[in-house]
Amino acid sequence: MTKVYTNAHIFTGEGEIENGYIRFSDEIIGVGKMEHYTKQVEDEEADLRGHFIVPGFIDVHSHGGYGVDNMDADAGKISDMTYKMLEEGITSYFPTTMTQSDENIEAALKAIDKAASMNPMIQGIHVEGPFISKKFKGAQPEEYIRVAQLDTLKKWQELSGERIRLITYAPETGEVSEFEEYCQDNDIILSAGHSGATYKQLKESKATHITHLFNGQLGLHHREIGVSGYGLLEDGVSVEMIVDGFHISEEMVKLAYKTKGADGIQLITDAMRAKGYPEGESELGGQKVIVKDKQARLSNGSLAGSVLTFIDAFKNMMTFTGCSMLEAVKMSSFNQAKEFNLASKGQLNPSFDADMVVLDEDLTVKQTILGGNINEFN
Structure with a gap:
C-alpha cells in the first residue's frame, strides 16, 4: 500500500x-x-x-561505531553496524578505512564490498591514508604511512568491487600526477587531508575535497593559507567538517560557514567504534583510545575520530552558526549526493x-x- x-x-x-x-x-x-x-x-x-x-543523512567519512570498526574486516558486523546508524538519521554511508598494513586494508575493502552487496546503505568507500603526511598524521599509525602508489590503488579498487569513491591523500609527498589522473578517470574524488600542502601545491593538484577541515592539515596563516585556506577560498572545493564542538571551536565553525557557505560544506561524523557505547577505553587502528566527556583521544592527547552522531552534527551546525534548517539539510545530504553523483539520493x-x-x-x-x-x- x-x-x-x-x-x-x-x-x-x-x-x-x-x-x-x-x-x-x-x-x-x-x-x-x-x-x-x-x-x-x-x-x-x-x-x-x-x-x-x-532527506536521509549521508555520512562520507566514518570509521565505525556501536563496537565495530570497518578495519575489523567483518562483513556481517559492518552491515549490522550500518543499520544501527539509522537511529542517527543516516541512510547512506561510506565505510572509511584508515592507515594500516596493506593486508589489513585489503581485508577491510573485501569485507566492505561483501557488506555492500547485502546492505543498500553502503554507497561507496572512503580510503583515508596511507598516502598521507607523517607530520600531519593525527591518529593514523606512522609506520604504515607512505607516498601515493598507483599500482596499489588499482589493486584496492579491484578488491573493493570498484566501490572506492573518495580517497584522502597528501599531494605534496611525492609525484602524484598519474595517481590523480587515475582517480579522475575512475570517479574517485581526491581529498587533501593529513597534509602539509601549500596553497600553491594544492592549486597544482587535482584535489576537489578537503578531509575534516582544520584537522590534520596545514592551517591558516597570514603568509600561507595552507590546506584549510585552500578549502575555504576555492570555489568547487567541498570541505568536510566535524561539528562536535571539540574538533573545531564554535567560532571557527561559524567562520567557515560564513566564508564557504552552505553549498560548499559537508557534515561528517568521523566516528570510531566507541560511538553509541559508554565512555571508557576503546581502540582505533591498534591504538588505545580513551573516550571521556564525549571526546575520543589517544594516550598522547590527540583526537582519535569522534563519537559524534549525525543528528547531533545536524543540530550543532544550526546552533553554532544560526544557519537555517534548509542549509543544514544541504550540508547533511544534498551536497554529498551531488558531489558523489548519488542520483536517487x-x-x-x-x-x-x-x-x-x-x-x-x-x-x-x-x-x-x-x-x-x-x-x-x-
Missing part, C-alpha cells in the same frame, strides 16, 4: 514546504502542499503535524529513493525511512 505523510514541514533538499504531504512506496511518488493533496484509494495516511521531514522529489528522516519539534529522530521501509525510534 502507498503511504502518505500529511501536514508535515518538508525540506526537499532544494526548498521547503511548510504544510505539505509526501506520498511514497520504495521511492517518492509525489510531494507538495496540502492544498494540492487528494487522497487516493490505495493511500495509507499518517498525520505528521508538528514534525519535520528531511539527497532530495525528496518524485522518482528519488524514499530515504528520509522524520524529526519532532526538538529535532529528535522519530523515524528513519530507508527505501520506503519505516524504522521507528523513541
Whole structure:
C-alpha cells in the first residue's frame, strides 16, 4: 500500500514546504502542499503535524561505531553496524578505512564490498591514508604511512568491487600526477587531508575535497593559507567538517560557514567504534583510545575520530552558526549526493529513493525511512 505523510514541514533538499504531504512506496511518488493533496484509494495516511521531514543523512567519512570498526574486516558486523546508524538519521554511508598494513586494508575493502552487496546503505568507500603526511598524521599509525602508489590503488579498487569513491591523500609527498589522473578517470574524488600542502601545491593538484577541515592539515596563516585556506577560498572545493564542538571551536565553525557557505560544506561524523557505547577505553587502528566527556583521544592527547552522531552534527551546525534548517539539510545530504553523483539520493522529489528522516519539534529522530521501509525510534 502507498503511504502518505500529511501536514508535515518538508525540506526537499532544494526548498521547503511548510504544510505539505509526501506520498511514497520504495521511492517518492509525489510531494507538495496540502492544498494540492487528494487522497487516493490505495493511500495509507499518517498525520505528521508538528514534525519535520528531511532527506536521509549521508555520512562520507566514518570509521565505525556501536563496537565495530570497518578495519575489523567483518562483513556481517559492518552491515549490522550500518543499520544501527539509522537511529542517527543516516541512510547512506561510506565505510572509511584508515592507515594500516596493506593486508589489513585489503581485508577491510573485501569485507566492505561483501557488506555492500547485502546492505543498500553502503554507497561507496572512503580510503583515508596511507598516502598521507607523517607530520600531519593525527591518529593514523606512522609506520604504515607512505607516498601515493598507483599500482596499489588499482589493486584496492579491484578488491573493493570498484566501490572506492573518495580517497584522502597528501599531494605534496611525492609525484602524484598519474595517481590523480587515475582517480579522475575512475570517479574517485581526491581529498587533501593529513597534509602539509601549500596553497600553491594544492592549486597544482587535482584535489576537489578537503578531509575534516582544520584537522590534520596545514592551517591558516597570514603568509600561507595552507590546506584549510585552500578549502575555504576555492570555489568547487567541498570541505568536510566535524561539528562536535571539540574538533573545531564554535567560532571557527561559524567562520567557515560564513566564508564557504552552505553549498560548499559537508557534515561528517568521523566516528570510531566507541560511538553509541559508554565512555571508557576503546581502540582505533591498534591504538588505545580513551573516550571521556564525549571526546575520543589517544594516550598522547590527540583526537582519535569522534563519537559524534549525525543528528547531533545536524543540530550543532544550526546552533553554532544560526544557519537555517534548509542549509543544514544541504550540508547533511544534498551536497554529498551531488558531489558523489548519488542520483536517487539527497532530495525528496518524485522518482528519488524514499530515504528520509522524520524529526519532532526538538529535532529528535522519530523515524528513519530507508527505501520506503519505516524504522521507528523513541
